Amino acid sequence: MQITTYPFPQAITEKHFYKKTAIVVDVLRATTSIVEALKNGATQVITARDPAEAMAFYSHFGKKDSVLAGERGGLRIADFELGNSPLEFSEKVVNNKTVVICTTNGTQAIHACRGASRLLIGAMRNRAAVAKEALKQSEDITIVCAGTLGECSLDDVIASGGILNAIIKQLEVPPELNDFSRICLSLYSSWRKGEIEMSGITHYKKLFELGFIEDLSFCFELDKTDVVPKYSNGSIKG
Numbered sequence: 428m429q430i431t432t433y434p435f436p437q438a439i440t441e442k443h444f445y446k447k448t449a450i451v452v453d454v455l456r457a458t459t460s461i462v463e464a465l466k467n468g469a470t471q472v473i474t475a476r477d478p479a480e481a482m483a484f485y486s487h488f489g490k491k492d493s494v495l496a497g498e499r500g501g502l503r504i505a506d507f508e509l510g511n512s513p514l515e516f517s518e519k520v521v522n523n524k525t526v527v528i529c530t531t532n533g534t535q536a537i538h539a540c541r542g543a544s545r546l547l548i549g550a551m552r553n554r555a556a557v558a559k560e561a562l563k564q565s566e567d568i569t570i571v572c573a574g575t576l577g578e579c580s581l582d583d584v585i586a587s588g589g590i591l592n593a594i595i596k597q598l599e600v601p602p603e604l605n606d607f608s609r610i611c612l613s614l615y616s617s618w619r620k621g622e623i624e625m626s627g628i629t630h631y632k633k634l635f636e637l638g639f640i641e642d643l644s645f646c647f648e649l650d651k652t653d654v655v656p657k658y659s660n661g662s663i664k665g
């Protein structure tokens with residue numbers, strides 16, 4: 428089995444995930460929020476590429492049955508009900524509703540991978556569960572970090588390393604890894620040993636400065652849920 432990890436979606440084209448299982452990781456915070464929404468009873472999550480598309484989806488599903496969420500610059504988009512803090516997607520807010528979400532990098536990364544044979548949404552909180560789900564079929568795996576506007580984001584690198592670590596633990600024969608997968612594994616191991624200064628990570632620092640301090644620890648909690656969001660025909664379900 429081959430497992431190939433990429434630092435941002437701008438590094439891939441369809442051939443990188445053709446007939447493969449793709450896992451998209453935007454640990455701070457889009458994929459964590461999607462996991463949380465489905466864990467808390469959302470019927471589906473619809474990702475939009477921009478706020479106008481999100482508005483159109485929201486009008487389609489209607490105010491009573493859907494919730495409109497999204498961020499720009501880490502902050503809630505004007506006139507949207509929710510931002511992109513996973514803590515906002517509580518059962519009270521999302522249960523039995525369609526969540527329409529538009530974020531700067533995470534939802535774009537999901538869109539970029541929609542042609543994969545299977546598309547799973549990964550985070551630290553569903554790390555072991557997404558690894559198990561990925562191995563249910565014997566396809567090669569492509570892990571795509573959302574990154575930040577075409578640049579590598581260390582938070583996603585660490586989380587992808589965590590998912591890789593969980594996948595490898597379940598395999599009897601070690602997989603073939605590209606060099607970036609090895610970098611992710613190595614940085615995950617450093618993170619586990621407390622060797623990474625998290626406050627120096629660009630997006631971590633930005634969210635801290637914006638006041639999303641609880642999100643930071645929440646998003647980096649390991650293996651808290653078995654929910655594995657799966658994309659199919661424009662809809663993500665648990």
Ligand code: MLT
Pocket residue numbers: 453455456457458498501502511512530531532533534573634
């Ligand atoms: C994104 O998609 O760029 C992020 O999830 C941003 C955020 O932390 O809200």
